[in-house]
Amino acid sequence: xxxxxxxxxxxxxxxxxxxxxxxxxxxxxxxxxxxxxxxxxxxxxxxxxxxxxxxxxxxxxxxxxxxxxxxxxxxxxxxxxxxxxxxxxxxxxxxxxxxxxxxxxxxxxxxxxxxxxxxxxxxxxxxxxxxxxxxxxxxxxxxxxxxxxxxxxxxxxxxxxxxxxxxxxxxxxxxxxxxxxxxxxxxxxxxxxxxxxxxxxxxxxxxxxxxxxxxxxxxxxxxxxxxxxxxxxxxxxxxxxxxxxxxxxxxxxxxxxxxxxxxxxxxxxxxxxxxxxxxxxxxxxxxxxxxxxxxxxxxxxxxxxxxxxxxxxxxxxxxxxxxxxxxxxxxxxxxxxxxxxxxxxxxxxxxxxxxxxxxxxxxxxxxxxxxxxxxxxxxx
Numbered sequence: 001x002x003x004x005x006x007x008x009x010x011x012x013x014x015x016x017x018x019x020x021x022x023x024x025x026x027x028x029x030x031x032x033x034x035x036x037x038x039x040x041x042x043x044x045x046x047x048x049x050x051x052x053x054x055x056x057x058x059x060x061x062x063x064x065x066x067x068x069x070x071x072x073x074x075x076x077x078x079x080x081x082x083x084x085x086x087x088x089x090x091x092x093x094x095x096x097x098x099x100x101x102x103x104x105x106x107x108x109x110x111x112x113x114x115x116x117x118x119x120x121x122x123x124x125x126x127x128x129x130x131x132x133x134x135x136x137x138x139x140x141x142x143x144x145x146x147x148x149x150x151x152x153x154x155x156x157x158x159x160x161x162x163x164x165x166x167x168x169x170x171x172x173x174x175x176x177x178x179x180x181x182x183x184x185x186x187x188x189x190x191x192x193x194x195x196x197x198x199x200x201x202x203x204x205x206x207x208x209x210x211x212x213x214x215x216x217x218x219x220x221x222x223x224x225x226x227x228x229x230x231x232x233x234x235x236x237x238x239x240x241x242x243x244x245x246x247x248x249x250x251x252x253x254x255x256x257x258x259x260x261x262x263x264x265x266x267x268x269x270x271x272x273x274x275x276x277x278x279x280x281x282x283x284x285x286x287x288x289x290x291x292x293x294x295x296x297x298x299x300x301x302x303x304x305x306x307x308x309x310x311x312x313x314x315x316x317x318x319x320x321x322x323x324x325x326x327x328x329x330x331x332x333x334x335x336x337x338x339x340x341x342x343x344x345x346x347x348x349x350x351x352x353x354x355x356x357x358x359x360x361x362x363x364x365x366x367x368x369x370x371x372x373x374x375x376x377x378x379x380x
Contacts, residue, residue, distance in 0.1 A: 011289040017363035027345040027368035032359035035222040045279035068274040081204030088230040088267035093195040094121040096214030096230035101125040102243035108133030110159040115139045117167040144170025158188040166196035171317045171325025176208045211236040223283035226276035234263040246270035298362035299324040309373030324360040
């Protein structure tokens with residue numbers, strides 16, 4: 001088993017790719033949905049379960065789990081620019097968004113603003129609130145961009161604003177800190193879906209200034225499924241009372257009154273395995289061993305190569321680099337995905353804009369990009 005140490009010599013993207021058994025000879029371009037894990041990530045998750053279960057007769061399993069939770073929070077906080085107390089461990093981005101949505105004392109007539117670029121994770125929780133009289137206002141965008149003036153007008157009377165740091169539809173990178181500032185001036189709670197950011201681009205949640213940021217590690221960090229996390233600003237958290245409550249989120253589980261833990265701790269609930277998050281720690285160490293600057297530079301080079309092979313009128317993502325998500329217009333997205341899959345080229349279709357999306361990671365190769373471009377030529 002290979003264990004990544006932060007003081008090791010730097011690892012190259014090619015070496016990281018070699019550690020991922022699932023990639024093999026396939027030209028895999030679906031990291032925006034799922035990033036297959038390196039072998040040592042899976043082994044770390046499995047080792048935690050073995051230690052936790054096999055040693056439970058002689059070692060307090062709760063003590064073992066809680067020590068592990070603490071270690072994981074510290075590592076995630078370091079990676080995203082937060083304090084450990086501001087990180088809650090969740091299952092996914094959707095889970096994190098729902099925990100925030102359930103912690104606000106909504107009243108009929110309250111306004112939620114989201115963009116039309118959101119993943120269902122940033123759509124469905126607000127649709128549910130519409131049943132309780134909450135107005136959901138959808139900000140229309142163009143080419144994956146938010147018009148600042150229209151945004152300011154939309155959020156002027158909002159209770160909460162939800163938007164993505166990197167759009168899953170176009171791969172555009174939104175000006176998070178600027179959008180947060182506008183919402184703050186309007187007195188709105190800001191919730192950012194950042195799932196496309198970790199492992200792909202540097203992120204600092206304190207610099208963003210949002211009230212809450214939901215993300216997960218199963219995409220660009222190449223972590224396991226189930227390793228979600230939620231950042232909540234410590235001052236903001238004091239005014240939130242989660243709807244779901246359990247012994248991990250309160251000061252005294254047997255007390256007469258519910259006293260929530262400070263900061264993000266109140267958003268954790270009950271008994272869950274830390275296995276996926278232990279794997280995520282290994283994945284974050286691997287990302288740091290390569291270096292986010294090197295990862296981003298590599299992704300930029302590879303996406304430029306891909307975009308050079310796509311006609312201008314077919315490209316739905318920005319021509320200039322913003323992320324590894326490249327959306328391409330094709331006549332029949334589902335048929336194209338199936339046809340490419342028969343050639344061991346993995347992309348996905350999108351419901352909007354109508355097209356396919358290739359998610360290019362630093363572990364991708366020039367040869368794979370060329371295979372994709374050649375395979376797409378019949379579409380033009």
